[in-house]
Amino acid sequence: MEMKAEKSKILVIGVTGRLGFELAKASINASHPTFGLVRDSAFSDPHKSQKLHLLSHSGVTLLKGSLQDEESLIEAIKRVDVVICAVSSKQVPEQKLLIPAIKKAGCVKRFIPSEFGLDADKTRVSNMDNNFYSNKAEIRRIVEAEGIPYTLVCCNFFTSYLLPSLVQPGLKAPPRDKVSIFGDGTVKGVFMKENDVAAFTINTVDDPRTLNKVLYLRPPGNVCSMNELVEIWEGKISKKLEKNYVSEEELLMKIKATPYPDNMEMVFIYSAFVKGDQTYFDVELEGSQLYPHTKYTTISEFLETLV
Ligand SMILES: NC(=O)c1ccc[n+]([C@@H]2O[C@H](COP(=O)([O-])OP(=O)(O)OC[C@H]3O[C@@H](n4cnc5c(N)ncnc54)[C@H](OP(=O)(O)O)[C@@H]3O)[C@@H](O)[C@H]2O)c1
Known part of the structure; x- marks a missing residue:
């Protein structure tokens, strides 16, 4: 009998958010046991509770908690192998609370911090970005120093942005x-649809080629x-x-x-x-080449929807 590798269990932090919702859906679509950490307040917000209902209906296990509640955080992390954080850029520094919890839980095989943009170590606008990228870079340095296995997803712009x-x-x-x-x-710049970024991110979690790597998305279209x-x-x-x-x-x-x-x-x-911060440097391996079967909505296809 053929042995199937077991799919990692995934915790997504920020499932009510723009990207986090897509990540949870992509995780379920790829048959990963999927968990979402949800703050109490989200359940009483009509728009967010609708998203939560959809996710729970599709099989996502919702766990109450927040980055500020260490006990809930550790309890949630202990149930999984992979943690994907999708808090907003403003909340990026709050991930400093997540890193010690990952260490304490001791079971995380892959951590994907909230990046999902340009490469924070390669952009050249630090004099005018109000620490947007240095906040993300600071989290990278802590993750590296703590020896937490990671993957960084640099998808460049979302199609919904700009x-x-x-x-x-x-x-x-x-x-x-x-x-x-x-x-x-x-x-040249790069635009990627959020659900494609999410599917790509989920593809990477059990892939040894993506361990401790920065991945760039630049599919030709x-x-x-x-x-x-x-x-x-x-x-x-x-x-x-x-x-x-x-x-x-x-x-x-x-x-x-x-x-x-x-x-x-x-x-x-x-x-x-x-x-040219999205494309001025060469990348060894462009992320979409790792999973050639995956299709990405092109810029032209996206613009077609706006005609
Ligand atoms: N490349 C691009 O063009 C682009 C565009 C936008 C964003 N991004 C990046 O994508 C990532 C996600 O951004 P987004 O726009 O999807 O975020 P978002 O829609 O603002 O969602 C943030 C999520 O984080 C949750 N959250 C916030 N603080 C939390 C805490 N302390 N504990 C637990 N959960 C918390 C929120 O939960 P509640 O519902 O409880 O508030 C929400 O679910 C960020 O790294 C951002 O920089 C990239």
């Missing part, structure tokens, strides 16, 4: 007349310069847009003149599409 406006700060939908292009428009983005969109709406090129200097001035956090969209645009 792409719905075709990278136009302040807009909610792609423009149909005029478009701003930042820098010279040739620098998800890498695009601003010029290319605009061209794809023009093709979809069968119309040429009037282009306004915003120079690096102009963008930096706008960032300076806009108070935090309203300027963060522009900081991320600067980082990705002017500095």
